Amino acid sequence: AQKITQTQPGMFVQEKEAVTLDCTYDTSDQSYGLFWYKQPSSGEMIFLIYQGSYDEQNATEGRYSLNFQKARKSANLVISASQLGDSAMYFCAMREPLSGGYQKVTFGTGTKLQVIP
Amino acid sequence: DAGVIQSPRHEVTEMGQEVTLRCKPISGHNSLFWYRQTMMRGLELLIYFNNNVPIDDSGMPEDRFSAKMPNASFSTLKIQPSEPRDSAVYFCASSFRTVETQYFGPGTRLLVL
Numbered sequence A: 001a002q003k004i005t006q007t008q009p010g011m012f013v014q015e016k017e018a019v020t021l022d023c024t025y026d027t028s029d030q031s032y033g034l035f036w037y038k039q040p041s042s043g044e045m046i047f048l049i050y051q052g053s054y055d056e057q058n059a060t061e062g063r064y065s066l067n068f069q070k071a072r073k074s075a076n077l078v079i080s081a082s083q084l085g086d087s088a089m090y091f092c093a094m095r096e097p098l099s100g101g102y103q104k105v106t107f108g109t110g111t112k113l114q115v116i117p
Numbered sequence B: 001d002a003g004v005i006q007s008p009r010h011e012v013t014e015m016g017q018e019v020t021l022r023c024k025p026i027s028g029h030n031s032l033f034w035y036r037q038t039m040m041r042g043l044e045l046l047i048y049f050n051n052n053v054p055i056d057d058s059g060m061p062e063d064r065f066s067a068k069m070p071n072a073s074f075s076t077l078k079i080q081p082s083e084p085r086d087s088a089v090y091f092c093a094s095s096f097r098t099v100e101t102q103y104f105g106p107g108t109r110l111l112v113l
Helices: none
Strands: A011-014 A019-021 A033-039 A046-054 A064-069 A076-077 A088-097 A103-107 A111-117 B006-009 B009-014 B017-024 B033-040 B041-051 B051-058 B065-071 B074-079 B087-096 B108-112
Touching: A019 A111, A033 A064, A046 A064, A046 A076, A064 B074, A076 A088, A088 B051, A088 B108, A103 B041, B009 B017, B017 B087, B017 B108, B033 B074, B041 B065, B051 B065, B051 B087, B074 B087
Parallel strands: A011 A111, B009 B108
Antiparallel strands: A019 A076, A033 A046, A033 A088, A064 A076, A088 A103, A088 A111, B006 B017, B017 B074, B033 B041, B033 B087, B041 B051, B065 B074, B087 B108
């Protein structure tokens, strides 16, 4: 079963506008974490933001914020004041437990965001 | 500070050849991850080391793939023999103590002809 679902394969946004990238997740664990990564056309994976399942406040990092709705199991990324450099693939990911107290991260399929001048 | 270093950045080889990908994690990080990214399957975790010990290798496709971490500053992912379906971008990532913040290397783009 898909653990991380990103239903928007592609999105367009006008420069300086805000955009929301959707992410829903599936887990039965009480303790988990959610992340967003950015992958520009150059290929590197850049960590953007993290939200823990017990965090009461939504995480924010500069122009990035994570809209965490636990009951709905959603962790949408909001980018405010879009810039041309925000054009990239965006991946939602979830930390899940392994046996022995270890954990691993599962990634969604990504959303390609294009910022229009 | 240097980030995660991967070599080579690009590799073109012929089917049946052995391929070795290399990774140097960020100094002080004790967890290391190998991922494979393809258009069809997205980003898949192949194997995860913690303190140089393999913790989860359930993502390793088959016996042709093997990974080692002889010390805290070096890991290899080997494919022998390589096949065209192994063509992908292979990422190495490392993290300190927790899995929350994984820092990725630039990736190795592998093409098997």
